[in-house]
Amino acid sequence: MTDRAAPGTKRRARRVDGPAPDRAALRAAALAHLARFGTTRAGLEQVLARMVQRWARRAAEAGLPADEIEAQAATARALVAGVVGDMAELGAVDDAAFAGSRARSLTRVGRSRRAVQAHLAARGVGDDVAGAVLDDALGARDGTGYETELAAALVFARRRRVGPFRPAGDDDSDDVEDAAASARRLRALEAMARAGFGRAVAEAALDMDPDEAEERIIRMKSI
Incomplete structure (x- = not known):
């Protein structure tokens, strides 16, 4: 008696499609x-x-x-x-152009300069290229770069609904308000630190007036 393969289990011989890519x-x-x-x-x-x-x-x-x-x-x-x-x-592949475009898009969605730099490094952009591109796209750290970083921190805060973007009417009763506010602020600062924002930038973002915060975000995203 000859064994037969069950329906649907017939094995097909594998083949390679020609030589290696030229x-x-x-x-x-x-x-x-x-x-x-x-x-x-x-x-x-x-x-x-x-x-x-x-x-x-x-x-x-x-x-x-x-x-x-x-x-x-x-x-x-x-x-x-x-x-x-x-x-x-x-010109089909250009590390500097890629880095500049990616840096601007990531900053607009609330990524810190440090996070952007890590993202670029993971994609093979060299430190020298990344440093020059970040200064050009986002501004030097000691100049307009600070304003850009602050705007990115505000986008991050808005997404987390903290600081100037905390929902209205979400206040605690008077007897626990200070303790609860301190705990919320600490959690927000910790989250922003993990995201790569420096303490000074994070505190400035959390303390900002809501109208000014929105204005800064709009200005940054229009660049």
């Missing part, structure tokens, strides 16, 4: 990615490296010899930096 394939993948997403040179290198890794995985599943897979993958990986360089020459 320069043309990597370039096409880079252009397709950049048409949809903004990224950095390091980010694009990771995208293309993952493309090569996926090919190697499929090749292994298809039964290609390991030494042949590694040889082809190594050749493909060696092409990645050149393709990324081509994209940079075309």
Whole structure:
């Protein structure tokens, strides 16, 4: 008696779709990615490296010899930096432009300068580029940068409904008001510190008049 596979369980032989990506394939993948997403040179290198890794995985599943897979993958990986360089020459990938755009958008939603810098570093923007871009996009720390940071802190406070954005009528009774207010303020300061805002900026944001706070946010978001 011949055993038969149960319906729907027939195994299909895996196959690899041709050799490892060549320069043309990597370039096409880079252009397709950049048409949809903004990224950095390091980010694009990771995208293309993952493309090569996926090919190697499929090749292994298809039964290609390991030494042949590694040889082809190594050749493909060696092409990645050149393709990324081509994209940079075309202006399709620009770390400074990416950093400036991302810095402004993150600041408008209440991210601190420190948080923005960490975000850029995680995406491969070098410290020198990030520092120059942050000064240009957000202002120097000792000048307009302080005003921008304060406005970002106000956006953060509005989202948390603290400081000038605490709901009206949310007062405690007189006998516990001071203690409750102190506890609320401490929690707000701790949250702002975790978000990367300095103590002076956080206190200025929490103590600001509501009308002035809204005006500062509007002014910052219009830049």
